[in-house]
Amino acid sequence: MLKLLRKRFIDARMSIATPESRLNDPVAKRLGYRLRRASTAMMADLGAKMGEEVSLRPVEGTILILVGANPECIQSDLGRMLGIKRANMVPLIAGLMAKGLIEKSPVDGRSFALSLTKAGEAARARVDALMDAHEQQVATLLSTQDRAELFAALALITSHFGDDASGQ
């Protein structure tokens, strides 16, 4: 009886290229699910390119960009901006220091001002260019208007559900 039901699935699968495309997909209509799939797909693509071309992960490139735009900021500020907890910033910053991309200089005995090294600035520029190219792919999919509306929708969703950039 169970075997018979299963048999129907197997028969259905025989007739098509991708087996699972004949299965019902009720979660496909869920916004949260679609958002997550889009996000992971886009991030995986960016991560692969950054890994190949600058040997950095997206979060590391993001930190370089933020430090470049905010010289002498401290890592707690970055954590709050990015929604990353203090404790988890430690190995990130240590990794970028170990690669010689950022520098720390003490400002008040308990915190350190961050700045890009020369190599860090070069890496930041390459990351920025890679991200530009990455974004550009979306420009071929969506009009300027569509893109602006997508941005607005994402901003609404993020602020409604809490972007976690506070209370770290």
Place this chain on the structure above:
Amino acid sequence: MLKLLRKRFIDARMSIATPESRLNDPVAKRLGYRLRRASTAMMADLGAKMGEEVSLRPVEGTILILVGANPECIQSDLGRMLGIKRANMVPLIAGLMAKGLIEKSPVDGRSFALSLTKAGEAARARVDALMDAHEQQVATLLSTQDRAELFAALALITSHFGDDASGQ
């Protein structure tokens, strides 16, 4: 000199409520970044509610919904639909079995048909209701038209960058 620059940041921070809001945020204009923040914010909210009310993670609820909609499917099918690798499906399915929510019955000696138990069907219904309520929050933020356009944009992005539902 460095201390002076840093001092300016400290001064700027003094005048406002949230320190980091005065920092430049050049990644805020990146679609990939916004997509990720929106996705994690929405998923964190859903995860918290599901944890409280049904003691399940979003991925577990999603599996219950898919098994409910596709009785006698096998776990490899689910993995392909969800972009989860075979190896990583094992503990997920084992966990749901351990909770008595799904059952396996052998269909051909190397694969197992999955189905919901009575408790599994009850859990699936509660998860579905929770997800409905969760989606409903977005309806207050976006018009039906906006929501449809957001869906379309996400589908374009996901398919362009690869949804990884193949080649598992």
Place this chain on the structure above:
DNA sequence: TATTGTTATACTCTATAACTATA
């Protein structure tokens, strides 16, 4: 008292390689 940086730790998610048994 609150904040910064840190250590230690744990859980989830993801990825690969290798194995078995079956088709």
Place this chain on the structure above:
DNA sequence: TATAGTTATAGAGTATAACAATA
């Protein structure tokens, strides 16, 4: 040969608790 399930393992991401030094 290809597929299904499994094991083991490793790397990320994220979370909490606790601590020392400093504001």
